[in-house]
Amino acid sequence: MEEEKRHIVGLDKNTLIWIDLLILTFVTISVAQFNFRSVTVIIALLIASTKSYLVITNFMHLKFESRMLKLMVGIAGVIFILILIALFLDYSAR
Amino acid sequence: MFSGASNYVRSTDLAFTIIFGISLFLLVLITSIMIYFLIRYNRKRNPVATQVKSSNALEITWTLVPIILVMIMFYYGWTGFEPMRNVPKDAMEIKAIGRMWTWSFAYNNGKVSDKLYVPFGKPVKINLMSEDVIHSLYIPAFRIKEDAVPGKNNYLWFIPEHPGTYDVMCAEYCGMRHSYMITQVNVMPEDSFNIWLNAGASASASPVEQGYQLIKDNGCIGCHSTDGTKLVGPSFRGSFGVKKTVISAGKEHEITVDKDYIYKSIVDPNADIVKGFNLGIMPSFKNKISDQDIDKISDYIKSLVRPQ
Amino acid sequence: MTEQAAIRKQPSFREPTGKYTGILSWITSTDHKKIGLLYLYSIATFFIVGVLLGLAMKLELIAPGETIMKAQTYNQVFTLHGVIMIFLFIIPGIPASIGNFTLPLLIGAKDVSFPKINLLSWYLYVLGGLLALSTLLFGHGPADTGWTFYAPYSIKTGTNVTVAVLAAFVLGFSSILTGVNFLTTIHRMRCPGMSWFKMPLFPWSLYATAWIQVLATPIVGITLLMIVVERTLGVGFFDPAIGGDPILYQHLFWIYSHPAVYVMVLPAMGVVSEIIPVFVRKYIYGYKAIVVSGLAIAFVGYFVWGHHMFTSGMSDTARVVFSFITFLVAVPSGVKIFNWVATMYKGSIDLKPPLVYALSFIFLFMIGGLTGLVVGALATDIHVHATSFVVAHFHFTMFGGTGFAFLGAVHYWFPKIYGKIYNFKTAIIGWAILFVGFNLLYIPMFIMGIEGMPRRYYDYLPQFTNLNRLSTVGSWILATGLFIIFYNLVKGVRKGQPATDNIWNGKTLEWQTESPPSQENFETIPTVTEAPYNY
Amino acid sequence: MEIEPSNHVHLTEHRDDEGQRMGMWIFLFTEVILFGGLFLVYAVYRNMHPVDFHEGSIKLNVVIGAINTIILLTSSYFVAMAVSSMQKGKVKQARTLLLLTILCAIIFLVNKFFEWQTKFHHGLFPGMEEFYKLSHGESLFFILYFFMTGLHGVHVIVGAVFIGFILRYIKKGKVNPVRYTLLENSGLYWHLVDIIWIFLFPLFYLII
Numbered sequence A: 001m002e003e004e005k006r007h008i009v010g011l012d013k014n015t016l017i018w019i020d021l022l023i024l025t026f027v028t029i030s031v032a033q034f035n036f037r038s039v040t041v042i043i044a045l046l047i048a049s050t051k052s053y054l055v056i057t058n059f060m061h062l063k064f065e066s067r068m069l070k071l072m073v074g075i076a077g078v079i080f081i082l083i084l085i086a087l088f089l090d091y092s093a094r
Numbered sequence B: 001m002f003s004g005a006s007n008y009v010r011s012t013d014l015a016f017t018i019i020f021g022i023s024l025f026l027l028v029l030i031t032s033i034m035i036y037f038l039i040r041y042n043r044k045r046n047p048v049a050t051q052v053k054s055s056n057a058l059e060i061t062w063t064l065v066p067i068i069l070v071m072i073m074f075y076y077g078w079t080g081f082e083p084m085r086n087v088p089k090d091a092m093e094i095k096a097i098g099r100m101w102t103w104s105f106a107y108n109n110g111k112v113s114d115k116l117y118v119p120f121g122k123p124v125k126i127n128l129m130s131e132d133v134i135h136s137l138y139i140p141a142f143r144i145k146e147d148a149v150p151g152k153n154n155y156l157w158f159i160p161e162h163p164g165t166y167d168v169m170c171a172e173y174c175g176m177r178h179s180y181m182i183t184q185v186n187v188m189p190e191d192s193f194n195i196w197l198n199a200g201a202s203a204s205a206s207p208v209e210q211g212y213q214l215i216k217d218n219g220c221i222g223c224h225s226t227d228g229t230k231l232v233g234p235s236f237r238g239s240f241g242v243k244k245t246v247i248s249a250g251k252e253h254e255i256t257v258d259k260d261y262i263y264k265s266i267v268d269p270n271a272d273i274v275k276g277f278n279l280g281i282m283p284s285f286k287n288k289i290s291d292q293d294i295d296k297i298s299d300y301i302k303s304l305v306r307p308q
Numbered sequence C: 001m002t003e004q005a006a007i008r009k010q011p012s013f014r015e016p017t018g019k020y021t022g023i024l025s026w027i028t029s030t031d032h033k034k035i036g037l038l039y040l041y042s043i044a045t046f047f048i049v050g051v052l053l054g055l056a057m058k059l060e061l062i063a064p065g066e067t068i069m070k071a072q073t074y075n076q077v078f079t080l081h082g083v084i085m086i087f088l089f090i091i092p093g094i095p096a097s098i099g100n101f102t103l104p105l106l107i108g109a110k111d112v113s114f115p116k117i118n119l120l121s122w123y124l125y126v127l128g129g130l131l132a133l134s135t136l137l138f139g140h141g142p143a144d145t146g147w148t149f150y151a152p153y154s155i156k157t158g159t160n161v162t163v164a165v166l167a168a169f170v171l172g173f174s175s176i177l178t179g180v181n182f183l184t185t186i187h188r189m190r191c192p193g194m195s196w197f198k199m200p201l202f203p204w205s206l207y208a209t210a211w212i213q214v215l216a217t218p219i220v221g222i223t224l225l226m227i228v229v230e231r232t233l234g235v236g237f238f239d240p241a242i243g244g245d246p247i248l249y250q251h252l253f254w255i256y257s258h259p260a261v262y263v264m265v266l267p268a269m270g271v272v273s274e275i276i277p278v279f280v281r282k283y284i285y286g287y288k289a290i291v292v293s294g295l296a297i298a299f300v301g302y303f304v305w306g307h308h309m310f311t312s313g314m315s316d317t318a319r320v321v322f323s324f325i326t327f328l329v330a331v332p333s334g335v336k337i338f339n340w341v342a343t344m345y346k347g348s349i350d351l352k353p354p355l356v357y358a359l360s361f362i363f364l365f366m367i368g369g370l371t372g373l374v375v376g377a378l379a380t381d382i383h384v385h386a387t388s389f390v391v392a393h394f395h396f397t398m399f400g401g402t403g404f405a406f407l408g409a410v411h412y413w414f415p416k417i418y419g420k421i422y423n424f425k426t427a428i429i430g431w432a433i434l435f436v437g438f439n440l441l442y443i444p445m446f447i448m449g450i451e452g453m454p455r456r457y458y459d460y461l462p463q464f465t466n467l468n469r470l471s472t473v474g475s476w477i478l479a480t481g482l483f484i485i486f487y488n489l490v491k492g493v494r495k496g497q498p499a500t501d502n503i504w505n506g507k508t509l510e511w512q513t514e515s516p517p518s519q520e521n522f523e524t525i526p527t528v529t530e531a532p533y534n535y
Numbered sequence D: 001m002e003i004e005p006s007n008h009v010h011l012t013e014h015r016d017d018e019g020q021r022m023g024m025w026i027f028l029f030t031e032v033i034l035f036g037g038l039f040l041v042y043a044v045y046r047n048m049h050p051v052d053f054h055e056g057s058i059k060l061n062v063v064i065g066a067i068n069t070i071i072l073l074t075s076s077y078f079v080a081m082a083v084s085s086m087q088k089g090k091v092k093q094a095r096t097l098l099l100l101t102i103l104c105a106i107i108f109l110v111n112k113f114f115e116w117q118t119k120f121h122h123g124l125f126p127g128m129e130e131f132y133k134l135s136h137g138e139s140l141f142f143i144l145y146f147f148m149t150g151l152h153g154v155h156v157i158v159g160a161v162f163i164g165f166i167l168r169y170i171k172k173g174k175v176n177p178v179r180y181t182l183l184e185n186s187g188l189y190w191h192l193v194d195i196i197w198i199f200l201f202p203l204f205y206l207i208i
């Protein structure tokens, strides 16, 4: 690999992320025991998003990829969310 | 082309005229410029091209001007549409039931008809239902259309502004006889409308005649002919008393078409499927047609003897 | 222009490579040029099937009542026509055939990023096509749902919807793979010196298109899978009987299928942007504006799908907002048209067949697009939705637009592909007949639509007889034109005059190599120093 | 290909590792959107029948779900480690880690199998008698549950097979410490499978 210097993620870093993920799983299960109504969903989704973020940036090495790729991931995410919003233009106003 | 048959005709046609006008203008303008350039800067006349630098001002102009134009179009489309969704409180309600491939219209007093009758000058709200797949009630002369979706309550409303008879069509593809799902709306003066509305099934009519009215009003003739032709379902003519092979729960056996069998076919059509026809096409009419009425239908079917 | 047509430095890409000869050397080749041509031929084959079905429909509609087929047959014919034309002709159309052939050439690359996946996507395409046609052979025949497969009808009908839907699914997958390939290729394989804004416009349009293919197609894939599951397992996703919502199906379908119309038209716009500067001998006017408007169309196009559902019972808010965004999408399309016309200003215009097609694209697409505004506005769409007005609108955009651009692309790159040239005069005559027939075929449909003739109608009320008859006559004229064009092209392939490498004097990279190009495209990878279209 | 190595841009023969990864990422977008479609359906139906969805969710076993979550997270960890090991040249360690990943996949699937089986026994599978007694929202919940976890299960299988192939390539030397993009790509795919589960878990098992 002449042209690329690849970043190597070490054992400790990977383990740290793994532990974070387990903790977050634990948190999301415990939070779900309390009923905060619709807030619960939001909390659950926030935690899930945080977990995905950790996986994407660290395990999937997005952190070390080019800016272009980060931008592409961002665009894909934004388009999906906007589609969800546009869909609910119908369902939330029926 | 555009008679003022309902309260929407004016606004819809106005929106149309404005959009069409702007569009036609742009089309003619751009096409003429294109043709002019084609002639003026032809290779023979102009052997060497002159390079021209792009101009930001021009780009911005032909972004902004179209934005304004489309906003005008949007506005007229919107204002023409707005009243369609605001039903006046005093509107008379009619239930329109779409099924493969007929419409029935049910009035508040229980009257059912295969044609739509409405009083002239009064707001009418139509609640749309479907018993099987999606249909769409379309009255071109009124410029109105809305889908009848199973499991969902859609509506439309209008004020008829011109007495007369207009076509009513189904505009959402719904299967084989979609293009025959056509009926009429009859706009009549209010007093004749009331007379029509309150006339019961004429007492003098025989059960057989009433039976015929019933299969018309309930839309059976969308699928069953009365003259022996096979449509989606078997024809009613010459079927009474005949032995037929039916499939019940996957097994074939013979039955004779009699009163009970007809009753069962109407209430639970999927129990016995006549061989050569498809399962799941005919909707159940359970609780929609009373038992007496089913008797009358039976009598009517019985009266249809096979043509010699 | 270099006079080197006679002595080739490298063998043409058409020579067999690898261990096979003959047809096997084609269908095992991972060369983008061979795959492009495989696509072109298979697309043309399916296209002819679709055209014949279209003509059959028009013949049926020549008079009310039954003419040549039964109602059920008619319904199956228009469904198959729609499925073939959309999934087998126009969506793969320009990108997979012409795009495959020219993209690496235009950006100075040897091939696409994933040549094997490229070949795989062609196999999937053929598989999907055969699946779609196989519905003719068994059970109750081809699906009769319309190409939109609306639930719950698509779940109830006894025809081969499952297989048709699976065909569409496979084709969607093929389209996704092409998209992934093109995106990576454009990102990674541009030749030295070709920065983003030195890239020609056709690759740009393919880039925008590929994004739609990648991000929208999976939605329809999963939706169609749900239909399959619902039909085969009796599990109801959209079945109102268990509380499902048929409207949700429409949402999901159009979330893909509206962006898909830009998959159809953006490459066509790219082709036009390529052709015009060459025959006008000018730098294209507003290069950046054209690039940005293409991306804008692709982006905004995701959020207008609701305009297909104005009468479905969607919430009133949604109707208004979707109508609003629909109008915004018209603006970037306009920007492109203005820039093309401006390019002609002070040019030195040579009216060769490719330019004729490019200009008729502009004219016909304007009609298609502007009538799109009539259906985009709420009040008018309530009236003309699901009438033949809509049918005319989309034939104008799809086939007056994309179809004509496709023919333009074929006429433009023909000498590059085959090293020969067709007869110009016949080409123009064929075009003229096609053009007249086209307008005669579809303009009456606009009028009928306004007068209230619904679409997908096997039979019609007597007042529409005359216009329908006119339209049918148009379809025959159009078919004649199409026949002449095909004949001329085929003759050109077989006995056309040899063409020089750069017959149109183009400035983009594909013209700087041999015709037909060699296996490796370029002797040495070119280095780009200036913008494209510098005349 | 005779291009001087100095000419570094974009065109080094068949080796464009970044390009290969980019292709994989783009492919993953399509996978996300594929599931995205189902999440849209989920969102709509949940919005229509919030209470029924809650009722349905109670019938799922949180413990099994949680165990499966932990298994998948751990397997993701293994794959990430495998990539690091390969980069450092520890081929053997990488292989062990990949084997562990496949093991996790198998445990996950076995778990899933038992979970589905209990639902089967309770007749909660679409098409079974018990199923028709459910309320509208609950039947939609279970249809979605089976479809989404089923599709996810298919992805688990595909991912495991993919990793299996990588193990073979490592053995053959096709994947090695200098050339390991395929390994990375299989890892990317596996992480995606994990991410989807990260969302499936709270949405199905933890609804209040």
Ligand code: HEA
Binding pocket: B026, B030, B065, B066, B067, B069, B070, C148, C261, C262, C264, C265, C307, C308, C326, C327, C329, C330, C331, C333, C334, C335, C337, C365, C366, C367, C368, C369, C370, C372, C373, C375, C376, C377, C381, C384, C385, C386, C390, C393, C394, C397, C398, C401, C402
């Ligand atoms: C190539 C395919 C293609 C393209 C490019 C388009 C482009 C557009 N379409 Fe079309 N459309 C289809 C294919 C396409 N469509 C198909 C297949 C259907 C039917 C599907 C089915 O039901 O089976 C359909 C249906 C359809 C509907 C639904 C109709 C109905 O069923 O009721 C609507 C509604 O808004 C619509 C709108 C538009 C608009 C606003 C554009 C715009 O993008 C057009 C933009 C272009 C222009 C506006 C012209 C050029 C611009 C200028 C000259 C500049 C000046 C302009 C202004 C100032 C306004 N289309």
Ligand code: HEA
Binding pocket: C043, C044, C047, C050, C051, C052, C054, C055, C057, C058, C061, C078, C079, C081, C082, C083, C085, C086, C089, C090, C145, C146, C147, C148, C391, C395, C398, C399, C402, C403, C404, C406, C407, C410, C434, C454, C455, C456, C457, C458, C475, C478, C479, C482
């Ligand atoms: C690209 C798309 C495309 C094309 C080209 C066509 C071509 C034709 N269509 Fe098409 N049509 C559709 C897409 C298309 N159609 C769709 C999506 C529907 C909706 C289906 C539904 O309702 O579900 C439809 C529906 C439809 C109907 C309405 C059915 C109804 O609602 O009742 C009718 C009616 O006559 C019709 C007629 C025709 C005819 C006569 C032709 C042809 O005979 C015209 C002949 C074609 C040409 C002369 C082509 C010109 C050249 C090219 C395009 C380039 C070729 C180049 C190469 C191969 C290199 N079509």
Ligand code: CUA
Binding pocket: B098, B099, B100, B101, B134, B135, B136, B170, B171, B172, B173, B174, B175, B178, B179, B181
């Ligand atoms: Cu009912 Cu079409």
Ligand SMILES: [Cu+2]
Binding pocket: C257, C258, C261, C304, C305, C307, C308
């Ligand atoms: Cu659209």
